[in-house]
Amino acid sequence: xxxxxxxxxxxxxxxxxxxxxxxxxxxxxxxxxxxxxxxxxxxxxxxxxxxxxxxxxxxxxxxxxxxxxxxxxxxxxxxxxxxxxxxxxxxxxxxxxxxxxxxxxxxxxxxxxxxxxxxxxxxxxxxxxxxxxxxxxxxxxxxxxxxxxxxxxxxxxxxxxxxxxxxxxxxxxxxxxxxxxxxxxxxxxxxxxxxxxxxxxxxxxxxxxxxxxxxxxxxxxxxxxxxxxxxxxxxxxxxxxxxxxxxxxxxxxxxxxxxxxxxxxxxxxxxxxxxxxxxxxxxxxxxxxxxxxxxxxxxxxxxxxxxxxxxxxxxxxxxxxxxxxxxxxxxxxxxxxxxxxxxxxxxxxxxxxxxxxxxxxxxxxxxxxxxxxxxxxxxxxxxxxxxxxxxxxxxxxxxxxxxxxxxxxxxxxxxxxxxxxxxxxxxxxxxxxxxxxxxxxxxxxxxxxxxxxxxxxxxxxxxxxxxxxxxxxxxxxxxxxxxxxxxxxxxxxxxxxxxxxxxxxxxxxxxxxxxxxxxxxxxxxxxxxxxxxxxxxxxxxxxxxxxxxxxxxxxx
Amino acid sequence: xxxxxxxxxxxxxxxxxxxxxxxxxxxxxxxxxxxxxxxxxxxxxxxxxxxxxxxxxxxxxxxxxxxxxxxxxxxxxxxxxxxxxxxxxxxxxxxxxxxxxxxxxxxxxx
Numbered sequence: 001x002x003x004x005x006x007x008x009x010x011x012x013x014x015x016x017x018x019x020x021x022x023x024x025x026x027x028x029x030x031x032x033x034x035x036x037x038x039x040x041x042x043x044x045x046x047x048x049x050x051x052x053x054x055x056x057x058x059x060x061x062x063x064x065x066x067x068x069x070x071x072x073x074x075x076x077x078x079x080x081x082x083x084x085x086x087x088x089x090x091x092x093x094x095x096x097x098x099x100x101x102x103x104x105x106x107x108x109x110x111x112x113x114x115x116x117x118x119x120x121x122x123x124x125x126x127x128x129x130x131x132x133x134x135x136x137x138x139x140x141x142x143x144x145x146x147x148x149x150x151x152x153x154x155x156x157x158x159x160x161x162x163x164x165x166x167x168x169x170x171x172x173x174x175x176x177x178x179x180x181x182x183x184x185x186x187x188x189x190x191x192x193x194x195x196x197x198x199x200x201x202x203x204x205x206x207x208x209x210x211x212x213x214x215x216x217x218x219x220x221x222x223x224x225x226x227x228x229x230x231x232x233x234x235x236x237x238x239x240x241x242x243x244x245x246x247x248x249x250x251x252x253x254x255x256x257x258x259x260x261x262x263x264x265x266x267x268x269x270x271x272x273x274x275x276x277x278x279x280x281x282x283x284x285x286x287x288x289x290x291x292x293x294x295x296x297x298x299x300x301x302x303x304x305x306x307x308x309x310x311x312x313x314x315x316x317x318x319x320x321x322x323x324x325x326x327x328x329x330x331x332x333x334x335x336x337x338x339x340x341x342x343x344x345x346x347x348x349x350x351x352x353x354x355x356x357x358x359x360x361x362x363x364x365x366x367x368x369x370x371x372x373x374x375x376x377x378x379x380x381x382x383x384x385x386x387x388x389x390x391x392x393x394x395x396x397x398x399x400x401x402x403x404x405x406x407x408x409x410x411x412x413x414x415x416x417x418x419x420x421x422x423x424x425x426x427x428x429x430x431x432x433x434x435x436x437x438x439x440x441x442x443x444x445x446x447x448x449x450x451x452x453x454x455x456x457x458x459x460x461x462x463x464x465x466x467x468x469x470x471x472x473x474x475x476x477x478x479x480x481x482x483x484x485x486x487x488x489x490x491x492x493x494x495x496x497x498x499x500x501x502x503x504x505x506x507x508x509x510x511x512x513x514x515x516x517x518x519x520x521x522x523x524x525x526x527x528x529x530x531x532x533x534x535x536x537x538x539x540x541x542x543x544x545x546x547x548x549x550x551x552x553x554x555x556x
Numbered sequence: 557x558x559x560x561x562x563x564x565x566x567x568x569x570x571x572x573x574x575x576x577x578x579x580x581x582x583x584x585x586x587x588x589x590x591x592x593x594x595x596x597x598x599x600x601x602x603x604x605x606x607x608x609x610x611x612x613x614x615x616x617x618x619x620x621x622x623x624x625x626x627x628x629x630x631x632x633x634x635x636x637x638x639x640x641x642x643x644x645x646x647x648x649x650x651x652x653x654x655x656x657x658x659x660x661x662x663x664x665x666x
Contacts, residue, residue, distance in 0.1 A: 105604070108619040109597055112590070115626050119586045122630045123579040127637075239610025246611060256613045257605045258597045265598035272594045296642060299634050306630045310623045539559045545572050546562065546648050 035182035038362025039369075043181070046214075046370045047195065053210045057203035064403045067204035067410060068135040068385050069290040074209055076297035080304020083288050085212030086378040087114075087279075087305070088219060088312050090371045091172050091437050094345045096313070100320020101328070101347035104245075104255025107320050109262055111313035113272050117279025118306040122299065125280060128456040128544035129289045130298035136382070137286040137448065138390045141455040144536035146463040146529065147398075151390040153470040157447035158283040158386035160474060161440055163424075165282070166379050166417075168436035170425030173372040175433070179342045180349060180365035186426055192369075193422035196376045200384070200418075201411045205291060208377045215374040218367045220308060223315040226348075226364070229355035230322035245324040255324070267503045271438070274507035278441030281449030284382035295547050316348075323347035326354040376421065384413040435486050438505060442481065446473030446510035454518050456544060459537040462530040465522025473514030480506035562652055571644040578636060582629050593622050 065071050074082065092114065100107030133139040138154035170189055177188030199207050234241040242256075249255050262268035279285065289298050327333045333341055333350040340346050349368070353361035388410035393401045428436075451470040454461045481487060483501035488494050522530070543549050562568050596618065597604060604615030 105615060105619075108616070109594075112593070112619060112622050115623055116586060116590045119626050119629050119633075120583060122633055123583045123586070239612050242611035242616075253605065256611075256615060258601050258615070262594075262597055265595075268594055268598045269591070272590065276590065296638070299637055303630045303634045307627050310627045313623060314620065538563060541572075542559050542562045542568070545568070545575070546645055546652075548562075548649055548652055 036180060036358075036362055036365060038358050039181055039365035040362075042362050042366035043369050046218075046366055050199065050207070050211050050214065050370075050373075053214075054199050054203035054207040057206035057210065060206055061202075061204040064135070064389075064406050064410075066206065067407045068287070068381075068389065070205040070209055072291060072293050074291040074297075076292055076300025077304050078209070078213060079288060079292050079297065079301040081216045081308060082209045082212040082291075083285065083301055083305035084308035084312070085214075085216030085219075085371075085374050086284060086288060087309055088216065088371065089169060089172075089375045089437070090176060090368045091168060091433055092312075093219065093223070093316065093371060094172075094176065094348050094368065095434050095437075097316045097320040097323065097348040097351075098345050100317055101323045102344065103259045104249065104251065104321075104324075105257060106259045106262065108317060109258065109268070110275075111316060113275030114279070115306070115310050115313055117276045118302060118309065120276065121280045122302040122306070124453065125456065126289060126298045126302050127295040129286065129452075130292065130295045131544045131547045131550045132456065132540065133286075133290050135287070135290055135389045136385050137283060137452055138386070138394075141451055141466060142394075143455070144533050144540050145455070145461070145466055148395050149463055149467045151394050153467050154448070154451070155386040155390040155395075157281075157443070157451075157470060157474055158390075159383055160478070161281070161283055161444045161448065162379050162383040162386075162417075164436055164443060165284075165440040166376060166383070166421045167424045167428050167431065168433050168440065169372055169376050169379065170421050171428050171431055171436070172433045173369070173376070174425055174429065175343075176345070176368055176372070179346065180368060185429060189422055189425040192372055192376060193418045193425070195373055196380055196421075197415055197418035199373070199377045200381050200414045204407075205381060208374075208381050209291060211370075211377055212374040215367070215370045216308065219371055220312060220315075222352075222364050222367050223312065223319060226322070226352055226355055226360070227315045227318040230318055230326065230351070233326070233355075241325070242321065245321045248329050249324050264503065266508065267505065270503050270505040270508035273511055274438065274442040274445050274505045277445035277449045277507070277511055278443075281444035281447070281452065282441075283386065283444075283448065284378040286448075286452070287382045287385065288378075294550065319348050319351055322355075323351040327351050330354060380414055380417050380421070383417050384410045387413040432486065432490070439477075439481050442505050442507045442510070443474060443477045445507050446477040446514050447471075448473075450511060450514040450518055454515070459534055459541075460522050461518060462522045462525040462527075462533050464525045464527075464530070465518045465520075468521045469514050469518030472517040473510055476510040476513055477506050480510060558652065558655060561655065562648060565648055565651060567644050567647045567651070571641060571648065574644075575637075575641055578633070582633055586626065586629055589622055589625050593618060 061067050063071070096107050096111050099110055129137070129140055132143050136154070136158070138151045138158070141154050142150040170192065173192045174185040174189040177183050177191070178185045181188070199211055231241060234244070246252055246255060289301065292298050292301055327340070327347055327350040333354070335341055340350065342349070349361060349364055352364035388406050392409045393399065393406045447470055450473055451466045455466060480501045483499060484504060484506070485499040485502070486504065488499040489496055597615070604613065606614045608614050608617055
């Protein structure tokens with residue numbers, strides 16, 4: 001296996017080089033940036049380093065526990081950085097700094113929404129999650145409920161969330177890399193898919209964790225450096241900096257006002273619910289809690305993750321407003337009509353060039369690529385574990401399965417998911433990335449979060465309640481999203497104004513709907529198995545509060 | 557592990573009571589801060605754009621305040637949990653282990 005990998009790396013670098021050579025052709029000059037050799041060189045360095053780590057991790061990945069959760073040997077601080085690396089996607093970095101650049105204050109509303117789920121995870125979920133779970137969040141939900149229906153439901157929620165998030169990341173990757181490196185879109189998507197398959201199949205969670213840690217360190221240091229360089233131009237006087245942004249932005253004072261993103265209060269609150277509770281239902285994030293030794297380390301993870309993610313969003317604010325001041329005023333970065341070269345997601349990249357020249361731009365481009373790789377690796381690993389651990393080992397084989405065959409199924413699933421992700425990435429080239437991310441959060445908030453929270457905190461939850469509640473959240477979130485303007489009008493081509501669901505996010509309806517169905521069905525459930533499940537809450541409660549018998553302390 | 561015995565252990569009752577009330581209190585504070593902020597953004601747009609000092613507006617200070625409050629509240633939880641909750645937890649595990657040596661080799665908070 002390791003031999004295959006050592007052959008794959010040079011082959012991949014050769015692919016990148018040949019793609020770059022293609023891209024340098026004169027035809028592409030209009031839509032694409034010139035091939036950026038600084039960026040490609042720095043990215044090659046990142047790939048070489050992470051491949052070395054994958055090689056090292058492959059030698060340490062022996063059991064299912066190593067593969068899914070790095071054997072529980074990640075420290076709280078390391079896991080906090082890795083969570084930040086898993087969570088801060090290129091969509092956040094480029095998309096939110098672009099929101100600041102275009103709309104001003106609206107960017108802050110999004111940034112805050114992406115952060116405030118973390119304290120909730122800390123106060124209500126992190127410790128019980130660690131004490132009850134082993135590899136996937138379905139372990140927790142099915143702890144005292146029936147394995148087959150609950151794991152099937154949780155695995156469906158996981159795969160749907162992962163699919164939408166993965167499409168968003170792949171499309172974002174393709175578009176970005178096309179712009180940043182001057183590679184054709186399809187080449188870029190294939191390169192991301194192949195690298196991700198190599199990291200996950202060979203290095204499992206150990207390699208994925210270190211890719212995420214390195215990426216978080218690079219992204220945070222790069223964004224910090226740009227922010228310092230921007231503020232230094234104003235002698236670190238924030239008021240002067242803002243005044244200049246207001247002066248040069250075409251909307252002037254209006255950039256300090258909440259704008260079109262929150263024009264409708266119901267939409268604003270609904271989006272807030274999706275972002276806040278979606279964070280607490282993202283399977284690839286939940287999975288990271290099983291990589292630490294105990295509940296105490298899980299707590300530390302959330303604190304460090306919250307700190308780094310919060311700090312990162314403060315930096316995106318400086319970067320977005322910095323781009324207003326330094327990029328929108330410089331014709332070097334604008335086309336004949338005054339629009340940004342390379343499209344709306346480019347403010348952060350152009351700003352890097354404005355404050356640090358080609359080297360800084362190359363570095364930030366490479367970091368953006370690394371960011372995508374780290375996020376898709378975590379997503380794919382969680383999708384693969386839902387198939388191998390929840391569906392194959394627990395539902396299909398009823399737990400009668402060896403470590404070796406479970407890991408083998410997981411690796412095969414990783415390869416399949418990687419190929420599917422490449423295909424979807426190419427098929428959905430034109431989709432709106434920010435919208436797909438929002439949809440993934442809405443589904444995670446509606447399908448995964450209510451069932452998970454109730455299974456840990458509410459004695460009364462039964463199999464029927466969890467099953468129907470989980471599917472209520474999943475199906476209603478998907479259906480209402482199809483009826484919203486972004487899909488009904490923009491994607492399906494129905495006439496403007498005909499969308500039958502008027503809000504941008506369904507979460508304000510679908511999250512309560514999932515909770516209500518869970519509660520109502522469970523309360524009305526008078527079956528004998530429901531009574532056993534309620535009685536079994538006692539033992540679950542003791543373990544979730546004390547960690548006695550928790551995974552890592554003993555084998556199942 | 558003896559579920560019934562642990563359930564009756566006064567330390568366990570104290571731990572779960574403290575953690576539940578502390579966790580939900582902080583949750584409600586965070587929800588109030590966040591949805592209060594969203595309500596201001598949705599319904600009080602002029603206030604958000606009000607300058608506070610120089611070009612720095614009320615909305616900017618509030619927004620950064622929400623970000624800092626999220627970090628501070630998680631930090632507060634960790635501090636309390638590391639001291640009070642972990643001390644109680646260790647006593648519960650010790651009592652459980654003492655009552656059944658076999659469990660000592662299998663489980664417990666390390």
